[in-house]
Amino acid sequence: METALLNIIYLIASVGFIIGLKMLGSPKTARKGNLYAAFGMFLAILGTIFIYPKTAHIEVVGFVYTLIFIAILIGTVIGWGIAKKVEMTKMPELVSFFNGMGGATAALIGLMEFSHNVGHTSKMFMIVAGLVIGSISFSGSMIAWGKLSGKLRKPVRLPKYNILNTLLALVIVAFAAYIIATHVANPVYIYVLFGLALLYGVLFVLPIGGADMPVVISLLNSFTGLAAAFGGFLYDNMAMLTGGILVGSAGTILTVAMTKAMNRSLSAVIFGAFGEGSAATGSGSKIQGNIKEAGPSDAAILLNYANKVIIVPGYGLAVAQAQHVLHELEELLTKKGIDVKYAIHPVAGRMPGHMNVLLAEANVDYDKLVDMDDINNEFANTDVVLVVGANDVVNPAAHNDPSSPIYGMPILDVENAKNIIVNKRSMKPGYAGIENELFYNPKTSMLFGDAKAALTKVVQELKSM
Numbered sequence: 072m073e074t075a076l077l078n079i080i081y082l083i084a085s086v087g088f089i090i091g092l093k094m095l096g097s098p099k100t101a102r103k104g105n106l107y108a109a110f111g112m113f114l115a116i117l118g119t120i121f122i123y124p125k126t127a128h129i130e131v132v133g134f135v136y137t138l139i140f141i142a143i144l145i146g147t148v149i150g151w152g153i154a155k156k157v158e159m160t161k162m163p164e165l166v167s168f169f170n171g172m173g174g175a176t177a178a179l180i181g182l183m184e185f186s187h188n189v190g191h192t193s194k195m196f197m198i199v200a201g202l203v204i205g206s207i208s209f210s211g212s213m214i215a216w217g218k219l220s221g222k223l224r225k226p227v228r229l230p231k232y233n234i235l236n237t238l239l240a241l242v243i244v245a246f247a248a249y250i251i252a253t254h255v256a257n258p259v260y261i262y263v264l265f266g267l268a269l270l271y272g273v274l275f276v277l278p279i280g281g282a283d284m285p286v287v288i289s290l291l292n293s294f295t296g297l298a299a300a301f302g303g304f305l306y307d308n309m310a311m312l313t314g315g316i317l318v319g320s321a322g323t324i325l326t327v328a329m330t331k332a333m334n335r336s337l338s339a340v341i342f343g344a345f346g347e348g349s350a351a352t353g354s355g356s357k358i359q360g361n362i363k364e365a366g367p368s369d370a371a372i373l374l375n376y377a378n379k380v381i382i383v384p385g386y387g388l389a390v391a392q393a394q395h396v397l398h399e400l401e402e403l404l405t406k407k408g409i410d411v412k413y414a415i416h417p418v419a420g421r422m423p424g425h426m427n428v429l430l431a432e433a434n435v436d437y438d439k440l441v442d443m444d445d446i447n448n449e450f451a452n453t454d455v456v457l458v459v460g461a462n463d464v465v466n467p468a469a470h471n472d473p474s475s476p477i478y479g480m481p482i483l484d485v486e487n488a489k490n491i492i493v494n495k496r497s498m499k500p501g502y503a504g505i506e507n508e509l510f511y512n513p514k515t516s517m518l519f520g521d522a523k524a525a526l527t528k529v530v531q532e533l534k535s536m
Contacts, residue, residue: 073125078309080118085313087111092317098427098437115310116143123308158392162428163288163421164219170292171212177205177298178265184305185261194305195251201301202261203247203268208294210272215287218276219421232278239271285418285425286329286337293322325423362498365516367525370457370492371532373516374400377454377490379410381446383483384426385419387460387495391522394433397459400530401435407533412439414446414456414483416464447484456488458509459522460495467508475505491515494525 088111094104120139124131150169157165181202188194217223229235246267250260279287296318303312330337365373374380382401388394401411413435419426427440441449450456458465465485468475485491491514498510509515518525 073122077118077122077126080114080122081308081310081313084111084115084118084310087114088310088314088317092321098431098440101431111310112314115314118310119308161220163284163425164216166422167212167216167219167288167291170288170295171209171216173295174205174208174212174291174298177201177295177302178209178268179205180302180305181205182261182265186256186258189256190254192251192254195254197301197305199247199251199261199264201298201305202265203243204294204301205298206265206268207272207275208291208298210269211276211287211294212272212291214273214276215284215291219284223277229274229278232274236271236274239267239274243267243271284421285423286326288422289322289326289329290337291322293319293326296320296322329418329423362510363513363516365492365518367518367528368532369516370518371529371536373455373490373492374404374409374457374529375407375533375536377404377409379449379453379455380404381412381414381450381453381456381488383414383416383419383456383458383461383465383485384430385459385461385464386421386425387462388522389420389425389429390460391524393459393522393526394429394435396523396526396530398430398433398435400526400533401439403530403533412441412446412449414443414450414485415440416443416461416483419461419464443481443483450484450487453488455490455492456485458485458491458493459526462495462507463505465507465509466505467512468505471508477505485509486512486514489514492518494518494520494522496521 087107091104091106091108091111094100094107120136123129153165178201181198184194184198185202188198214223243264246260246264249255250264276287276291296315298315300312300315300319303309303315326337382397384394384397388397401413404411413426413430415426417423420429430440431437461483463477463480463482465483466475466477467482467486469477469480469482472478486509491509491512493510493515495517497519498506510517518529
């Protein structure tokens, strides 16, 4: 009876995960999809705590239940508090941090279950695989969190780091195989493997440049899902297995999509360190031309007499927390009869979907958000493009300069518009560390200043027209 009930609960939980993940694919349904997945996880947790011990003939004393619920309460309070207070600019590092916690959990499962399963080859494989992958995900996610939060600003590139990482990976695989094959019982071995995997996670992410962080986050997310799936196999827990497979496969698909959007192979991301170190030195040809600066009134005049406007948001928009005033600007233009859309590049910001989440917070109509592939043909018929805080994703060097490190990367074809307004704090290069040809285009006017302050002034000017 208990086994049948547990299977039903896990089935409902798995359906919740699947429906939730499907709904996360659209901004319109993402919030509801998150609730579906959370409800599925809630059911899975209840089933595991109250019913699973009976099916596995495990006696759980009341004190253990007390500890479990105290831990759940502490985790819920901390997680809820962090998620409620986090600013949109901090969302990418929060995703990395939470993903790292998932990897750490998978690694801890391996450490705890090792001594109980010595001699069981299949279970030892699951334990060792989950521990290694979870440890790499944990330490790698922590390094990604440090990079995204600005705590690890200085690029670190060890001599021959590709060779060093490859050798370390081979050592980990060989040592793990030895532990599984020889049924080693000494726990020191598993802790040594744990330490090596943590070290590899650090060395794996440390050289990777900031421009590749969306790809790295997706890849580490797939690692965490895979580690969780091994835990599901180990415990014969269908909900854990389903959740891990969904996370792992979704992370892998997203990683492939991100690399495709950047026209880079996964190996180039891992071994190339794009956006830092030596990559930035290959900045391409010297740009010739002059910068044309515009004030808020100039920008307002261009926008006011346009028929069609496309807004290109970037990380600078998130930094300035200017999404609400940008939405106000968009609504003001729409009331004037102007067609307004948002052009979304797949890797704009610091994580996949960063701009979508940012604009959704400001209640921007989802139908106005248009993907790169769908909107690039519209720039030629656009009167004004307003670029807010974006840089590398609109740099024509990706098309024009074979010596540029971003050459071949798909970008938003902003240069084809009739007029271009670029809002930036300064002429500082983006994450790729190169100058932007777009800024020197005769059709481009530079609106310098904090996005929130500059756009507020533009809105005020528009209201007076």
